[in-house]
Amino acid sequence: MSPLPIRLHVPGPTPLPDAVREAGARQMVNHRGPEFKALLGRVTAGLGRAFRTHDTILVLSSSGTGGLEAAVVNHLSPGDPVLAVTIGAFGDRFAKIATTYGADVTRLAMEWGRAAEAGDVAAAAREMAARGRAPAAVLLTHNETSTGVTNPVAELAAAARTVVPDVLVIVDAISGLGAVPFETDAWGVDVVVTGSQKSWMVPPGLAMVSVSERAWAAAERATMPRFYFDLAAHRKSAATGETPWTPAVGVCFALDVAIALLEAEGYEAIFARHRACGAAARAGLRALGFTLFADPAHASDTVTAAYVPDGLEWSALNGALKARGLILAGGQGKLAGHILRLGHLGAVTVNDVLAALAIIEDALIALGLPPGERGAALVEAVRAADASAQVPAGSAV
């Protein structure tokens, strides 16, 4: 192990603040005692404020993918028509979960790198309705981690509802919620899933889910089998401050501390910080000669994907970055070897993005691909970060 700092910039797990790390070292408590009950109450209240919802909040001990499974199996029955809007690997995974449990899935797949469009969602729902298979649910990805694209969830949900007013809108918000704006109630989203190791600055191990009244009503009719992920069992236990199965207590300790840190900073400030990080990452990578992967109009403020430069192998570039302490992610599925992904979510500032860009520049020089005037990308990045504060929230820079 090198004594030099490791800069973890994968799109989750994200770096832990010291206070969160220290919470992970606490001694165990009885998960059916008063201390844990109080913690669960604080955590679910705090998550409700972050989700911007009055819906039920449940904490599951699993990765985000387990939360996605819960979001499918509790609200649908085998044979139910489902519109799965996919813009990348995680959208594909969501669709596959629904297929696995017997839903009749119609996929609306966008070219990777692009966001979904409201018109396409409405057209797909209309086409399903026309053949007597109006969707019972639409599955959306908020922030597609594999491509670095953020979907306009409010517009997509509204588009689906113009065709099927009571359609369940189920959203994978794993890698965006808490870092960029998300309005569960105002957008009418029925089920929202996030994961502890993303913007929450917490180790992986928890999926957090919100469930609307409409979704609870659907759960009473839904016949897909579920046990570990049975949300009704979770709701029943939550009423007495417990979880039905032993929760990941240490990760709950960490989440409790992290929510206090997030609220101390304030979500508007957090969104501005991620906006600045996203702007800096995109401007800096472009200035280093990278071609960005995502449609600029919908580029994510939590993860930036860029093509591996011509003439470089991903493994060589990644090796040079790792040797300098920078840990990035490569491409997933068909993008493996073709793109790199720089995560900038959670406990990350523009300064961290600048350090990552400096390391990337240094690696390119070492690999014989000097990216132009030394340090110029840092200037571009910091200027873009400054400029991001001048535009309205939600606009891409």
Place this chain on the structure above:
Amino acid sequence: MSPLPIRLHVPGPTPLPDAVREAGARQMVNHRGPEFKALLGRVTAGLGRAFRTHDTILVLSSSGTGGLEAAVVNHLSPGDPVLAVTIGAFGDRFAKIATTYGADVTRLAMEWGRAAEAGDVAAAAREMAARGRAPAAVLLTHNETSTGVTNPVAELAAAARTVVPDVLVIVDAISGLGAVPFETDAWGVDVVVTGSQKSWMVPPGLAMVSVSERAWAAAERATMPRFYFDLAAHRKSAATGETPWTPAVGVCFALDVAIALLEAEGYEAIFARHRACGAAARAGLRALGFTLFADPAHASDTVTAAYVPDGLEWSALNGALKARGLILAGGQGKLAGHILRLGHLGAVTVNDVLAALAIIEDALIALGLPPGERGAALVEAVRAADASAQVPAGSAV
């Protein structure tokens, strides 16, 4: 919060050694990088030694109940005849999981407090076979946490196999494995499930599962739906040192350290320590005037259940114990209010049991039910612990 030490004696989560706590405070790493890959290799190898098996070992990010669900849904199809042997609340849960996913479950339910008997298991399997429904699998509980009873798994597995030689034997070993003898290969157990927060001295968040070749063959035919708990996906990822979904990295750090601690002590010494703790708990509680709940011939060495004394409410007794820093568990299901459960598994010594007994004695005196000569129960307990070293492993004291 009191400055005095809290003595956590529920049957999981168990107390964490300092080195394990500190591992839980480590900074995150890339879960798809070389550091995590090395960790997963060490952990699965160590678990194989503890499970006493050459079968595949997989690490799932869930509670033990998630591991039980995995053990069912990967190896069975809806309609498959299953013999569920239940001796308490966790056996009932295991049966319910199988029922939920559509298995044709025949329950062999023992009176709570008793172990299952080989003859009854063979008779039940024979009865099923006689009506053309020979069991595809038998579900067994190794150590029933709700009643404090340890089943003779070797005998029960052998009994089922005398009737159906290739029956899958699937065992919930959550609260016993690692603390009392268990021989996965020698006993021919196909699927074994344990959980991190029990004898492993680790926070909750991981289920660890072993899968035999026979069980993998069954998995290829099994049609119960699964995604998050799809063990084939876990096996495929494990081949490259990864997990299919983001693992609970912090809990994995803790498990890695804990396995090193367990191996430094040695499993024979660990088994002897739990035997001594069990003997001390039973002798001490009896000397304090408690009636033990479990059949003495099959009393668990990881958790002891005893009736709440006549004339006392559980809530009053529990309040007096908590005020003195002792955290016990009450009864589950129909036993709620009627029994208490003293956990003595994981990082626990006879000295901890003695301290718990001293607190219980003190509470009884305070509640006006003095249990006889002051301190006499401690003498009985420490003598029983000494005597436990004189009897062969596996014999109840």
